[in-house]
Each structure stands twice: as C-alpha cells, then as structure tokens.
Amino acid sequence: MTVEEFAPAKINLTLHVTGQRADGYHLLDSLVIFADVGDRVTVSSAEATRLTVSGPRAAGVPTGDGNLVVRAARAIGVDADIHLEKHLPAAAGIGGGSSDAAATLRALSKLSGKPLPAMPEILSLGADVPLCLRRGMVRMEGIGEQLTDLDPALPLRLLLVNPGVEVPTPLVFKALRRKTNPPMDWPMPKEGWIEWLAAQRNDLEAPAIEAAPVIQTVLDALRDSPGCQLARMSGSGATCFAIFKDAESQKQALEAIRVTHPDWWSVACAAVA
Incomplete structure (x- = not known):
C-alpha cells in the first residue's frame, strides 16, 4: 500500500508578535492560508524508516534525523519508506519543512491506521506543524497551539x-x-x-x-x-x-x-x- 499527501505552502497573511514567554517562546497572532503549490510526500510500508528526496529543490535537503519528515515518522511510531518531492525553497517563511512533516503524519496515519500524536508531541516538531495539519483559513495564536478554523479561504x-x-x-x-x-x-x-x-x-x-x-x-x-x-x-x-x-x-x-x-x-x- 502506498499513500501520497500534498504538503502545501503556508502563507502568513499577517504575523503579529504580541509577547514573549519566560521560556523564550514568542506569542503570535497570525492569519494563515495555504496555497495550491507545495511538496509531495509518498509513504509505503517498510521494516525501517528511510527518506529519499527528489524534485527541483532537493539539493541540500538532509535525509537523516535532521529532516522534520524523519522526526515526524519517529513521533507517530511508524516505519516506512518515505519519498519527498521537494518544490518549495527551504527556510523560506512558507512552512516547507513543517508542511512536509504534517503531510508525513497524515500519510503515515492513513497507512497504519494509527491516530495522530497528541498536540504536545506534534508541537515539539515545530510551532507550525499543528497549523500545517489544517486547511482553509486559520487564525493561529499563542506559540502555535491555539488554532481557530475560519471561513474557507477566499479564492485569492x-x-x-x-x-x-x-x-x-x-x-x-x-x-x-x-x-x-x-x-x-x-x-x-x-x-x-x-x-x-x-x-x-x-x-x-x-x-x-x-x-x-x-x-x-x-x-x-x-x-x-x-x-x-x-x-x-x-x-x-x-x-x-x-x-x-x-x-x-x-x-x-x-x-x-x-x-x-x-x-x-x-x-x-x-x-x-
């Protein structure tokens, strides 16, 4: 069985920094939409997790534990062959790595039948990962854990x-x-x-x-x-x-x-x- 998931670009239409906690995390208030361009994650059952990467933005993408995709697989506890088709630039403010991790969690959940990890574990992968599990238009508050689904995104x-x-x-x-x-x-x-x-x-x-x-x-x-x-x-x-x-x-x-x-x-x- 093979499962494919789309990992869309995340766009912060707004990003207000409203405070900073004692532990250093910043408090945010952001309006977010997702675009119809992004990466693709394909997973299939395997005895051990292995990540391969292709696509126009594949150069320099790590395939070990430094990649959020691999960390997401560890978090949900499912071994798989994972292929990442990379189209979004890295470290670019559009959630590429976080969206890839969220797509991996969704794909491995479908592949295995296991539920998604609890919010604290998902949040430990990165502040944007819980957000990237959503679609439509979302208001994100706190450190990324307070998510409010709004009306469907306008056809921008x-x-x-x-x-x-x-x-x-x-x-x-x-x-x-x-x-x-x-x-x-x-x-x-x-x-x-x-x-x-x-x-x-x-x-x-x-x-x-x-x-x-x-x-x-x-x-x-x-x-x-x-x-x-x-x-x-x-x-x-x-x-x-x-x-x-x-x-x-x-x-x-x-x-x-x-x-x-x-x-x-x-x-x-x-x-x-």
Whole structure:
C-alpha cells in the first residue's frame, strides 16, 4: 500500500508578535492560508524508516534525523519508506519543512491506521506543524497551539517570490526591537477585507529586511506591479506574497518578475479551501 499527501505552502497573511514567554517562546497572532503549490510526500510500508528526496529543490535537503519528515515518522511510531518531492525553497517563511512533516503524519496515519500524536508531541516538531495539519483559513495564536478554523479561504490570486536568501528565524526574532505588539484588529470583516488586511502587519518584516535588504527589493517589485492589491512578507522570510485583483495582472506580474529577476524563485498560485 502506498499513500501520497500534498504538503502545501503556508502563507502568513499577517504575523503579529504580541509577547514573549519566560521560556523564550514568542506569542503570535497570525492569519494563515495555504496555497495550491507545495511538496509531495509518498509513504509505503517498510521494516525501517528511510527518506529519499527528489524534485527541483532537493539539493541540500538532509535525509537523516535532521529532516522534520524523519522526526515526524519517529513521533507517530511508524516505519516506512518515505519519498519527498521537494518544490518549495527551504527556510523560506512558507512552512516547507513543517508542511512536509504534517503531510508525513497524515500519510503515515492513513497507512497504519494509527491516530495522530497528541498536540504536545506534534508541537515539539515545530510551532507550525499543528497549523500545517489544517486547511482553509486559520487564525493561529499563542506559540502555535491555539488554532481557530475560519471561513474557507477566499479564492485569492497570489504570487510567491523568494530572492534566494535564507534568513534564520532566531536571528529575525532576536532583532525584533519590540516584543509586545498589538494583536490583529479582530473580528475580521466580510466587507472591505483587503483594506482590513492591509491595515494589519507582519512584525518580522522590518528585522528580516535589516538582515537581508533584498527582501525590500522583492516587496517593491511586487507593489509596483499593476493589479497588486497587497504585498507583504510571509513568516520570518524571505518569501514574499502579493495578492492580485485578477488572473491577467497576476500572469503579467509573474512574467515581469521572471524577466527582470530570473534568479528569484517565483510562482503563481491560489489559496485553497
């Protein structure tokens, strides 16, 4: 028996840092959607766990215990041959490793019939792993354990762009000057949604730009694209997203980005319910 699971890109439409606990963990308030682009995880029964990796972003991906996929298999206690088809850039603020781990947990649960591990064990894999087990639009609070499923994600037309730099998450959080910022302006409205979204923030954007100024270049390129309604960084970077008013402006913006910056990773996508 073989089970395949899709591991979608996670997009933080907002990311408010609202505090820091005594143990160092940061408190967040984030609105998240998932995209129809991502990695794929395929699992089949085996006597010992083995991970192989292919795909356009496979270079440099570890296949041992340093990979969250392997750690996820250990957490659920199922041995399997696991194949990861890697399309998303690593350490990019779009949950690639966390989404891969969540897809592995789902696939191994289906393969074996075992339930998913308890929340504390899933959370120990990474703050975004419980989130990446969800779909649609989700509000994430706390350190990643407080999840609220919202209405299905709007059919947004997006571009994801990464300039090819890695911005370590601990470095970005450390550079954040203020750790107690206001949460999102809640409740989220049904009318004037883009305007409301534009009034929210990603508190990690400024420190990430300090660490990697090219992120500002990406944001400027997206914001200057005709039809762009909003551009912002996702997660701790360096991937940025832009929301476009229609498919034609999305297509033209992608073509322009690929002509002017062929070395950047760029992809058109849509939010999935």
